[in-house]
Amino acid sequence: MDLKxxxxxxxxxxxxxxxxPRLSEDxxxxxxxxxxxxxxxxxxxxxxxxxxxxAVVEQRDIGWGSTAASTALLQYEIDTHLADLCRQYGEDQAALAYRTCADAIPALQAVARELRGTDFQRCSSLYFASKPAHLPVLRNEAALRRRHGLKLRWLDxxxxxxxxxxxAPGAILSACAATVDPYRLTLRLLARLQRRGVGVFDRTHISQLRSTSRSVELRTGEGLRIRAEHAVIAAGYAGQQWIDQRLARNRSSYAFVTxxxxxxxxxxxxxxxxxxSARPYLYLxxxxxxxxxxxxxxxxxxxxxxxxxxVESRARKLVRKIGERFPGLRLQPAFAWAGTxxxxADGLPWFGAHPQYGxxxxxxxxxxxxxxxxxxIGAGLLRAAIERRPHPLARLFSFERAG
Incomplete structure (x- = not known):
């Protein structure tokens, strides 16, 4: 896929x-x-x-897919409101998803702290009402989050x-958020794994996958074989091509940096x-x-x-939108890009085994x-699955909820 x-x-x-390196042998x-x-x-x-x-294999250069285009907003807030998730999956599961996302921020901080120069920075998240008609929904959302232990303030x-x-007419201010350089974080993590003896291979395209009840065999485009007990497909938006089921809608998102x-x-x-609160939303x-x-x-x-x-016309539109919301800011894009x-449908991820492969x-x-x-979150969830242990979000984040 052309992702950016x-x-x-x-x-x-x-x-x-x-x-x-590329993978050069079985x-x-x-x-x-x-x-x-x-x-x-x-x-x-x-x-x-x-x-x-x-072992890790990547068809492009490491970090050069969607990670390179990510704007890396690290937040506990899911695109779907907590109130909406409660109606879909029950209050206990919805609140658990939000609280677990909040716990993931310090967990990411701990990972970044072990590495050098990832530009990880704790910050606040300001979620504002795009228009007065959105205020009742956001106020209700704020009250519901407070009830489940999420710390926030309401700003008029x-x-x-x-x-x-x-x-803007009002906003939810949460202290639990962060930013990072996602490209650096990825490269630093995988370089450290490589130094510790983990095989990390880029420019290695997996063209075939065959699974049985006991093992998995992968074949590269050059005919090499990888035999494993388990496979994890973490191919980002390109991962959908492995499943004969529509799981998400692909869109294009645009960004610039000053x-x-x-x-x-x-x-x-x-x-x-x-x-x-508008969809699609403006962010910075x-x-x-x-x-x-x-x-x-x-x-x-x-x-x-x-x-x-x-890309360029969308960058100009973003500049205008920022000018409307922040009259004191006069921004000029230095680089602009877009990505898949x-x-x-519900704003939640998919983690786990799919019936198509076992x-x-x-x-x-x-x-x-x-x-x-x-x-x-998924890193811990998938480790639990491989180790045959339960995880509290395994059901909610699984393919079973698609039904």
Missing amino acids: SGYPFWPIRNGLMHAF LRCEVAVIGGGISGALIADELAAHGHDV GQELAQDYGLT DPLEAGQLGRLGKTLVWE RATRDGRLIVGGCDDAVDVPARRDRR FAET RRVQFAMAYGGNGITYSM
């Missing part, structure tokens, strides 16, 4: 951080992880840290204007990621070196050539606006 357009900021900023391992993006890296790290013999329009320069802004210009936006976050990343203007066009042509973005093949589909947070 334009010039994603992270690879340009970081350059070629680490070189990984391989045996306990768990083969297909996908060398942030999801595959977190899952491989979790498995290897608990004694599993892991005057406070938003005064503290953030934001024109040059570093002058000291003091960001104010509280330097430590706050911002998003809105700061980088550690004082840039702003702005994203949104999603559309249903997932045709690479058409997406390519829209998949969303499920229990030896696990899928990691961390779709939605908080995909990295989902991947952190």
Whole structure:
């Protein structure tokens, strides 16, 4: 799949951080992880840290798929409101999903702390009402989250204007959020695994997968074989091609990053990621070196050539939208890009075995606006599945809920 357009900021900023080899001979391992993006890296790290013999294969260069285009907003807030999930799956399961996402933020911080230079930064999340008609829904959402132990504050329009320069009628301010450089985090994790003896191979395309009740065999496009006890398909949005079932809608999402802004210009936006209640939503976050990343203007066009042509016009539209919401900000894009973005009907990810392949093949589909947070949860969930242990979110995040 052609997953991105334009010039994603992270690879340009970081350059070629680490070189990984192609697979050049047949391989045996306990768990083969297909996908060398942030999801595959977190899952491989979790498995290897608990004694599993892991190998990672990626068809592109490591980190060069959707991870390179990610804007990396790390938040507990799911694209679907807690109130809506309660109606779909019951209050206990819905609240558990939200609380587990909140727990994933410090878990990601612990992973980043062990590595060098991932630009991980704790911050707040400001979720604002796009228009006055959305206020009752957001107030109800705030009350429900408080009831389930999620800490937040309600800000009115005057406070938003005064503290953030934001024109909006009200917002939920949560302290539990973070940002990171996803490309660095991925490369640092996989380079560390490689130093510890884990096989990490890029430019290695898996063309065939055969599973039995006892093992999995993978074949590369060059005819090499990987024999494993388990496989984890963490191929991001391209993972859908392995399943004969429509699980998500692919869309295109657009973003740009500014040059570093002058000291003091960001104010509280330097430590706050911002998003809105409209769908698709406008969002922004700061980088550690004082840039702003702005994203949104999603559309249903997932045709690479058409997406390519829209990058610059969508960047201009994003600039206008930011100007309307933040009259004091005058932004100029330094780089603009777009990427494939998949969303499920309920905003939840898919983790676990699919009936098409049996229990030896696990899928990691961390779709939605908080995909990295989902991947952190999924790493533990899939380890539990491989070790034949229960996990509290295994049912809710599984393919069983599709029925």
